[in-house]
Every structure is written in C-alpha cells, then in structure tokens.
Amino acid sequence: xxxxxxxxxxxxxxxxxxxxxxxxxxxxxxxxxxxxxxxxxxxxxxxxxxxxxxxxxxxxxxxxxxxxxxxxxxxxxxxxxxxxxxxxxxxxxxxxxxxxxxxxxxxxxxxxxxxxxxxxxxxxxxxxxxxxxxxxxxxxxxxxxxxxxxxxxxxxxxxxxxxxxxxxxxxxxxxxxxxxxxxxxxxxxxxxxxxxxxxxxxxxxxxxxxxxxxxxxxxxxxxxxxxxxxxxxxxxxxxxxxxxxxxxxxxxxxxxxxxxxxxxxxxxxxxxxxxxxxxxxxxxxxxxxxxxxxxxxxxxxxxxxxxxxxxxxxxxxxxxxxxxxxxxxxxxxxxxxxxxxxxxxxxxxxxxxxxxxxxxxxxxxxxxxxxxxxxxxxxxxxxxxxxxxxxxxxxxxxxxxxxxxxxxxxxxxxxxxxxxxxxxxxxxxxxxxxxxxxxxxxxxxxxxxxxxxxxxxxxxxxxxxxxxxxxxxxxxx
Numbered sequence: 001x002x003x004x005x006x007x008x009x010x011x012x013x014x015x016x017x018x019x020x021x022x023x024x025x026x027x028x029x030x031x032x033x034x035x036x037x038x039x040x041x042x043x044x045x046x047x048x049x050x051x052x053x054x055x056x057x058x059x060x061x062x063x064x065x066x067x068x069x070x071x072x073x074x075x076x077x078x079x080x081x082x083x084x085x086x087x088x089x090x091x092x093x094x095x096x097x098x099x100x101x102x103x104x105x106x107x108x109x110x111x112x113x114x115x116x117x118x119x120x121x122x123x124x125x126x127x128x129x130x131x132x133x134x135x136x137x138x139x140x141x142x143x144x145x146x147x148x149x150x151x152x153x154x155x156x157x158x159x160x161x162x163x164x165x166x167x168x169x170x171x172x173x174x175x176x177x178x179x180x181x182x183x184x185x186x187x188x189x190x191x192x193x194x195x196x197x198x199x200x201x202x203x204x205x206x207x208x209x210x211x212x213x214x215x216x217x218x219x220x221x222x223x224x225x226x227x228x229x230x231x232x233x234x235x236x237x238x239x240x241x242x243x244x245x246x247x248x249x250x251x252x253x254x255x256x257x258x259x260x261x262x263x264x265x266x267x268x269x270x271x272x273x274x275x276x277x278x279x280x281x282x283x284x285x286x287x288x289x290x291x292x293x294x295x296x297x298x299x300x301x302x303x304x305x306x307x308x309x310x311x312x313x314x315x316x317x318x319x320x321x322x323x324x325x326x327x328x329x330x331x332x333x334x335x336x337x338x339x340x341x342x343x344x345x346x347x348x349x350x351x352x353x354x355x356x357x358x359x360x361x362x363x364x365x366x367x368x369x370x371x372x373x374x375x376x377x378x379x380x381x382x383x384x385x386x387x388x389x390x391x392x393x394x395x396x397x398x399x400x401x402x403x404x405x406x407x408x409x410x411x412x413x414x415x416x417x418x419x420x421x422x423x424x425x426x427x428x429x430x431x432x433x434x435x436x437x438x439x440x441x442x443x444x445x446x447x448x449x450x451x452x453x454x455x456x457x458x459x460x461x462x463x464x465x466x467x468x469x470x471x472x473x474x475x476x477x
Contacts, residue, residue: 009465012402013472015409021124021425022470023085024078024447025377027131027175029061030434032091034068038106041097044139045132048191059440065432066455068110073457075117077448078431081463082470085124087376087427088114089131089175092156099135100152108163115167126170128230129157129214132180132191139192144180144203154213161221168225172302172376173214176232177207178256187328189438197331201259201283205290208263212293230302230376231260234309235357239336244313248333251276252311259283261362265369267295300424302376305404308354310336320347344400345381346443352403356411359418372422378404379429381436381443388449392460401428401462428466432457
C-alpha cells in the first residue's frame, strides 16, 4: 500500500469511522521547561540529564519548548490544527515534589488552567499520569525497583483525580512501562541509568502494580473519563529460523510485549520457554493479589507503535539505533536490520504494514479480553534544519502518517487482518519538536518546528496536511 493508495486527504478522511479520534501527544518533561519554577521538585530525569555524556550534544531540558510559559500559543496551534484531542502528561514532581506528602498547589493550578483552556478551545484532554519523570527522592529510594513507589503513585493519582476528575475525558496511567524498564533499568540509556540487564524486571512489575492501583484510585474518586494505559509494542521476529534466533525472539517478545499486556489483559505473566526461565526469575516474587490489582478492567488500551523488531542471537551492537547500541553488547542477542524498509531520521525501520500485523497479533492473543484500542503515539523524526524561515517540506512525515493511519484503518476494517479490533483513534507524536530524552534536540518529531534558540514555532507541511485531513473528515461527517 502506498501513500497514493492511503494518503489522499479526501480518501483517508472518508475512511475514518464516526467518532474516530485524531489527536496529538506530548510529555511534560519534553516540552514544559521551567524545571525550577512554581515549586516543582527535581525528577530522576533532571539528575540523569546532568551526567556528562548522558544527552546527545549535552542538550539541557531546562527550557525545552518553554510550554509552561507558552501554553496559550500551543493551544492556539492545536485549535488551528483542528485536532479532537490532546494527550499530555502531568509532571509528578511539579504536583508533588517529593513524590509523597505535601502538594504543590501552584503545579496543580498550572494544569487546572491548561485543562480549562483546552476545553474552551473544544479540545478533549487525555491526561497521562506518569511519563517517566519520577520524583528524585523516590528515585533515590530505589525508584520502580522499590514496591513503595507503586503505593506512592497510587496516592498521587488520587490527588490528581480529586482535582481534575470532573473535566478529563481520558486517563492514561503509565506511559511505556517497557521503555522505563529496558532503557532505564536494564540498559542504562535513560534515567535512572541502571544496567541491571535481566534483573530489571521488578521495575516492570512495580510499574504494572502502580498502574492497577492508579486505576483503583481513579475509579474510587469517581472520575468521569475513560481509563487506560499506554505501552510501546512491536512485532518481534527471529532473523533466521535457527533455534537460537527463535529463542531470542521469544525472549524479547516476552520482555517487550507480553509481560505487560498479558498481566494487564489476562491477569497472568507469560511462561517462558524452560531454557529462558533463568532470565525471568527476577520478575518474582509476586505477592498474593498483585495480578488481580494489575488486571483492573480498562476502558481502552493504548498502543505506541514505531517500528518492528528482528532479533538475532549472539552479542553485538544493535543494527537499528535505539539509543542503546553500546549497552546492547552485554546481552545475548542483538537487533538485526530490516533491509527491505526505508528508515526514519532515528534510523528506525519505516514499516506501516507491521502496525497492521501488531494489531492482528493482539487480536489473536487477547481476543475478547482486548479493550478498544487507541494508537496513543505514532510518528517519526527526520533530519530538519535548526532554523527555518517558512514551513519545512516534510513530505516523508506526511507519507509516514498517511500510510500508518491507512494500514491501521484497513486492518481493523471489514475483511481486514485485525477485523474485530475496536480501533478508536490515532495520536500523532508529536505536536512540537522537543527534548527527545537521551537524544536531546537531535531528533525532530514535531508537526511544528521549534527554533530552540528563539523558541519560535513554525508549522510544517505535515501540520497543514493533518489540518486538511481534519477538515475533510468533518465535511464527510
């Protein structure tokens, strides 16, 4: 399927089902800046960003996009874009600086104003409770390796629910627990920078436990919005049919996909092949009742999809850049390249049909246990100049978005390979070029170009393409 097949604005708009949500997504730490403003406390990512060599080119998140001071401008951009919904995260340390105890009212007030302004602009808020910025005192106490962090997260969730529960349309408890576990605790490429390899798995269990407790807290508070979680998922394939490659592919599929979705949707952890069991022993001990808490009924399940993964046995650097090339030499497998696909600016394979494969796999694995699905993140970075005088001609991004959305719609439509999956929406990552974690400012994912010296916002051609799609969809409706 080509962009000519799926990317015509009129054709694509006609295929969007009634009620389908088109939105944009962001994360507090990547765009807000003002890290010491209004009583916000430090996070684990603040500390990690100060480590020499941790961030590409030494980029600092201190200002980022200055969204904290420019939220009105950014809401106006979304209003011009015409999106249905804005997915953003709350900064836990801005609301509760120590991760427990006292509340920072000025932090709550900032999000109060943001939510009210979104609603006034006709934009539905999707709020993520945790997008990686763990309050530093909790990180010092062990972070997600410490079971107490799940309890602290539940208490924070209850505070947020009480303040915003009457106005938030959708809640995401935790964003990409897999990325926090693997990049942060296994490989050390992200905060908090631990290199525990397979001993990272308690961090996965405690994030999932925190998720379940947060769902309970939101429901106990009587929030009016729907509740879900977002995780990054990828189809995983062995590089060859050799037993060693197939075993390593199974191991990574468990670590990347099934540990999370099986626990949330089925209330159980998957059982590894007996040859792999020693690597998964750190997942325990699971206390009685934990899995019942984790498997709270959900209103939706969020899928963040960026690329498929091919696995080859044997140590070696990843053949596709994931921000972990050096760290990956310490594990008994490596990521092999997909030669048949073009790559994004990050070097990730651009494989929209694999999103359809992923949705099909989830349908087969979870059946009636699979809630409605939102693609809560989808997008790509491409090389773009630091300074511009007009819209960036980002044709590659337009093609990327059109093809991914088109394949998702086809797969979940009548006769599609994932027919029966209730696909409710697609959120583009991201509205603004931003601080891209360990990649600093080297990767631009935005529909809007940000000049990080002047902070000037300049919509790209992809912005106008998505605006045209929104308008055409409304015409068809």
